[in-house]
Amino acid sequence: MIVKLLSGDLPRSTVLAVILGLVFIALAFAPFLFPGVRSVDTAARICVFIVLVASYDLMLGYGGIVSFAHTMFFGMGAYGVALSSTNMGRGWDAMLTGSLTGALAAAALAFLIGLFSLRVRAIFFAMITLAVASAVAVLVSQLSSITGGEDGLTYLIPRELTPAFRFGDSFLGANLNGRLLAYYLVFSGALLLFLILLRVVNSPFGRVLQAIRENDFRAEAVGFRVVAYRTGATCISAAVAALAGSLYAIWLRYVGPDTVLSFDIMIDILLMVVIGGMGTMYGAVIGATLLVLAQNYLQGIMGTASRAVEGLPILPDLLDPDRWLLWLGVLFVLSIYFFPTGVVGRLRMQR
Amino acid sequence: MSRVLLETRDLTVRFGGHVAVDSVSCAFRSGELTAIVGPNGAGKTTYFNLISGQIPAASGRVALDGRDITRASVSQRTALGIGRAFQLTNLFPNLSVLENVRLVMQARSKTGFRLLTMAASLHDLTEQAEAVLARVRLLDRAGQTVSALSHGDQRKLEVALLIALDPLVYMFDEPTAGMSVDEAPVVLDLIADLKAQTDRTILLVEHKMDVIRSLADRIIVLHNGALAADGPPAEVMASAVVQEAYMGKDLADV
Known part of the structure; x- marks a missing residue:
């Protein structure tokens, strides 16, 4: 059964299997294991990014295609939900229409870009994607009458997915409200998409x-x-990235150029794919989990560490929370140095 | 009755001012093994590239089984029946030996755009691939990664990919290049087997004259891109043209 769900592509490393199992359990029961707005939000982000990175891995790790437009496809899905929810009014139909339209539009655009530039050298395709992605980002921030411009769009999603919808008091520390349902929508959507990619x-x-x-x-x-x-x-890859964007938009109830279209996200995706391990799919799980956790908690951990070494020379300054990006960079360099084939590649080698 | 499977007519290509292949007209019949010889730079590999489509022809025609394929792409020509093995080993290095052959089976069965079936569940393709590996005596290496194979085994796998394609025209470009004296006969035996078992046409670029003598039904000689001689091995090898070509003298003096 499990073998079939994973399409016969097993982790092929005990350590990796254990880590993946832990990540799965942590995400599956996140609202109960780690109650709290921030931790559940982090879990939802991890789910979304796993799918986003896995879809990028299909292109880069399996197809050997370098693209810089992945954030654009992600954003198309997110804006799809946002625009349909704004224009069609709150509802499941709007959400579904937005997601599907976003995915179709992303696939159509990918088809056009591919048709015109995949014939020639890989570097040319990469440049084209960069150009198109920049153009779309500019377009979205300029067409403020439609897209809300730099401010983005805030919209309503079905009431059943909002905190206002309550169906019980609390269970194991989690509030039984629409937010919980929204999390499980994101989680199951992400799980399904990941399994589909694994099958592909x-x-x-x-x-x-x-x-x-x-x-x-x-x-x-x-x-x-x-x-x-x-x-x-x-x-x-583009269609799945767009669907990941839709899930993200449903979770956030807000889209804006900075949250779904910025080039920073593209860099995050690249880092996650490389850290996790290209061409493995499971690398997406490891990479996304590690990086999202680091982005959300490294500052906090450093703050604690900095206070713990107070009074000692230099150390408190080095560990100052403001330096978190420095340490993220150091971690990245170290992981590339020690795991050139990514965490998954490394773990599989040790057998 | 043998029929013409492959024909080139006035096939020509130039690189800059240099005429690499100079209006070569030649027909290759079923059940025939033709050796293509000539000194380095005579245009043998370029002639191959024109037939299999890696290089577009400047002028002239290529016809496969009566059908004009001069404008067809490499993958189209392969689908129609041109099978090409390469001079430098040209495989999928990080995939397993079995997977290399299975991919060819997959290309032929046109299952490549199935997205949600599991590749491993296409058992008949796997079985066909294993049968081909058994034929080239590589079955015991099926699970190994190609990059871990010896050079000789890699050359065998090149032959296997071609057998798997089951083309109308088999094209071998120096199949024993870089092989030791002990290894070479294994690959040549495979080609001899193939010749015995098929009514297709086989084209073989080869330098080793003893190989040619034992395998070829016919020899064509290319010199400076042009067809210099064509005939049965004994006749062609005795001719002054071949002697001169291999001695490096200019044909114009003959």
């Missing part, structure tokens, strides 16, 4: 992508239309 990379299609990544010249010579497969991978 283990399908005949996924094998062809790996062959193309390994040797596109020979893949063409054994009869695969390389451009078609690359374009297909880009479209699937």
Whole structure:
């Protein structure tokens, strides 16, 4: 059963299996294990980013395609939900329409970009995606009558997903309200999308992508239309990224250029994929969990550490919470140095 | 009755001012193994590239089984029946030996765009791939990563990918290049087996004259991109043209 759900692609490392199991349990029971607005919010972000990073891994790790437009696809899904909820009014139908429209639009745009630029060299495709992504980001912030511009959009989602909807007092420390339901919508959506991606990379299609990544010249010579497969991978990846964006928009009830379109998110995705391990899918889980946790809690931990060493020379300054980005950078450099194939690659090697 | 499977007519390509392949017209018939010889730089590999589509022809035509494929892409030509093995080993290095062959089976069965089936569940493809590996005596290496194979085994796998394609035209570009004297016969035996078992046409670029003598039904000689000789091995090898070409003298003096 589990083997089937994971498409026969098992972690292939005991340590990795244990870590993945822990992450799964932590996310599945997050509202009960870690009650509190901030921790549940972190858990939801982890879910969304796992899907986002996994969809990027389909392109980069399996297809060998470098794209800088992944945030744009993510944003298209998020704005899809935001715009439909604003224009169609609050409701499940608006949410669903927005998600599907966003995903379709993302896939269509990916198809266009792919058709025009995947024929030529990889670097050209990367540049095109960068240009298109920048153009879209500018467009979104300029068309303020539609998109709310820099301020973004705030909208209503179905009442059943908001804190105002209560269906019990509390259970194991969690408030039984719509927010809990919203979390489980995000969690189950993310889980489903991740399992689908895992299936795709283990399908005949996924094998062809790996062959193309390994040797596109020979893949063409054994009869695969390389451009078609690359374009297909880009479209699937874009659609899933958009759906991740929709989940994020449902969770946040707000979208803006900074939260769903900024280039910082693109860099985060790249870091997560590389830290976790490219071409493994499970790397997305590890990378997203590690980085989101670090972004949310490193400052706090450093604050505590800084106070603990108060009075000692230099150390308190080094551990000052304001220096958290420095330490994140150090952690990144170290992880690349020690795990060039990512955490997952490293763990699988140790068998 | 043998029929023409592959034909090139006035096939020409230039690189800058240099004519790499100079209006070569030649027909290759079923059940025939043709060796293509000529000194380095004679245009043998370029001629191959024009046939399999890696390089577009400047002028002239390529026809496969009566069908014009001059404008077809590499993958289209492969689908129609051109099978090409490469001079430098050209495989999927980080995939397993079995997966390399399975991919070819998959390309032929057109299952590549199935997104939600598990690749491992296509048992018939796996079985076909294993049968091919058994034929080239690589079955015991099936689970190994290609990059971990010896050079000789990699060359065998090149042959296996071609057998898996089951093309109308088999094209081998120096299949024994870089192999030791002990290893080379294994690959040549595979090609001899193939020749015995197929009514397709086989094209073989090779330098080793003893290999050619034992395998080829026919030899064509390329010199400076042009067809210099064409005929049965004994005749061509005895001719002054081949002697001169391999001695490095200019044909114009002959």
